[in-house]
Amino acid sequence: MEKIIIIGSGPAGYTAAIYAARANLNPLLIEGPQLGGQLTITTEVENFPGYPDGVEPFQMMDDLRRQAERFGTRFVSGSVTKVNLSGDVKTIVVEDETTYETQSVIIATGASAKFLGIESEETYRGRGVSACATCDGFFYRKKTVAVVGGGDTACEEATYLAGLCEKVYLIVRKPFLRASQIMQDRVLTNPKIEVLFEHNTLRLTGEGKVQGADLIYRKGEADEQERHIAIDGFFLAIGHQPNTALFKDFVQLDAEGYIVVKEGQQTTCNGVFAAGDCCDPHYRQAIVAAGSGCKATMDAERYLKSLK
Ligand code: NDP
Numbered sequence: 001m002e003k004i005i006i007i008g009s010g011p012a013g014y015t016a017a018i019y020a021a022r023a024n025l026n027p028l029l030i031e032g033p034q035l036g037g038q039l040t041i042t043t044e045v046e047n048f049p050g051y052p053d054g055v056e057p058f059q060m061m062d063d064l065r066r067q068a069e070r071f072g073t074r075f076v077s078g079s080v081t082k083v084n085l086s087g088d089v090k091t092i093v094v095e096d097e098t099t100y101e102t103q104s105v106i107i108a109t110g111a112s113a114k115f116l117g118i119e120s121e122e123t124y125r126g127r128g129v130s131a132c133a134t135c136d137g138f139f140y141r142k143k144t145v146a147v148v149g150g151g152d153t154a155c156e157e158a159t160y161l162a163g164l165c166e167k168v169y170l171i172v173r174k175p176f177l178r179a180s181q182i183m184q185d186r187v188l189t190n191p192k193i194e195v196l197f198e199h200n201t202l203r204l205t206g207e208g209k210v211q212g213a214d215l216i217y218r219k220g221e222a223d224e225q226e227r228h229i230a231i232d233g234f235f236l237a238i239g240h241q242p243n244t245a246l247f248k249d250f251v252q253l254d255a256e257g258y259i260v261v262k263e264g265q266q267t268t269c270n271g272v273f274a275a276g277d278c279c280d281p282h283y284r285q286a287i288v289a290a291g292s293g294c295k296a297t298m299d300a301e302r303y304l305k306s307l308k
Contacts, residue, residue, distance in 0.1 A: 001101050002028050004300055005092055007080050008108030010037025011286040012276025014064035015293030016106045021071035023301050028102075029068065030076045030094055036061035037110050038240075038277070039286055041132045043160045048286050064290075076100075080109075085250035085272050088307070103307065104271045104300045107247060107259060108293060111240035111277040111284070116148065120204040124234070128210025131236045133157035137164050145233035146171055146213055148201060154237035155183035161235065162192040169229055170195045171215065201234075202226070210234050242278045256281060265296035266303075273300050 009031040020027035082093040113131035130136040150172040251267040259279040275296040276289035
């Protein structure tokens with residue numbers, strides 16, 4: 001029987017593990033399908049306190065993992081495929097093979113990139129459609145690509161791709177960007193980036209791979225207009241979906257699927273806590289995730305003491 005199992009290896013999961021290990025809870029951390037979490041698909045982390053010159057995401061996640069390991073965290077690689085969180089003894093199944101029993105659980109499973117939901121996006125998935133510029137940008141050196149979205153992720157990806165590509169279109173559905181001012185400035189002053197405000201994507205075109213996109217300008221307005229752009233790659237950066245489907249029968253989720261937490265990081269299920277992007281629709285920052293991982297462990301520790 002474990003005292004505490006942490007699910008997820010992003011900043012929230014590793015921070016929860018550091019605190020749990022230092023509290024002698026001998027934590028077991030299940031690392032999930034994306035070791036290091038979403039941060040590992042960004043370019044550089046410039047806003048995590050303690051790294052005045054910025055840090056490579058893999059380096060930062062490795063630092064956090066080593067820190068958790070130093071105090072005795074045990075790691076299991078693989079994905080959780082089934083859980084039963086009701087009752088005092090909770091069970092967690094990894095890869096349909098191994099079942100773990102535990103007194104408490106911290107869910108830190110993060111979120112995944114959203115797609116537009118148009119048919120051609122599926123047709124060309126892996127053949128010109130990507131949700132990760134850092135992972136796939138290299139394939140589009142000296143080519144033309146489009147990024148969809150107007151938030152920080154889209155601006156960051158467009159700026160990164162502009163360093164590799166001949167030209168980058170940024171397709172934004174509103175007449176303005178939602179990103180932070182510094183990211184907006186980087187995009188708007190980059191001569192390789194053309195921002196297409198008030199455009200939506202109708203479909204992608206091409207023979208066997210993405211070669212173009214049909215867009216619509218000011219859909220539904222009197223001056224609505226269709227437009228075709230020639231592109232080699234199409235990058236989605238329109239937000240994220242929390243990875244919480246596995247837990248829906250045991251903890252309350254909000255309308256968008258985020259885990260509802262109350263009184264710190266406590267979920268609606270006794271002995272189950274949540275941290276990071278899986279329960280945070282607002283801030284979604286590594287530093288906030290790390291802070292909530294710390295809080296989740298402190299709450300779990302209090303819960304475990306109450307059992308004795
Ligand atoms: P956001 O939710 O902030 O932005 C999503 C963007 O995608 C919006 O511009 C939105 O448009 C657009 N969008 C959503 N759905 C569609 C659709 N169906 N078609 C077209 N466009 C669509 O997500 P981000 O991933 O950019 O950022 C999430 C959080 O992470 C934010 O808090 C952000 O600040 C933070 N972040 C911080 C970074 C940093 O500080 N270095 C880097 C990356 C993210 P609309 O505006 O019209 O809703």
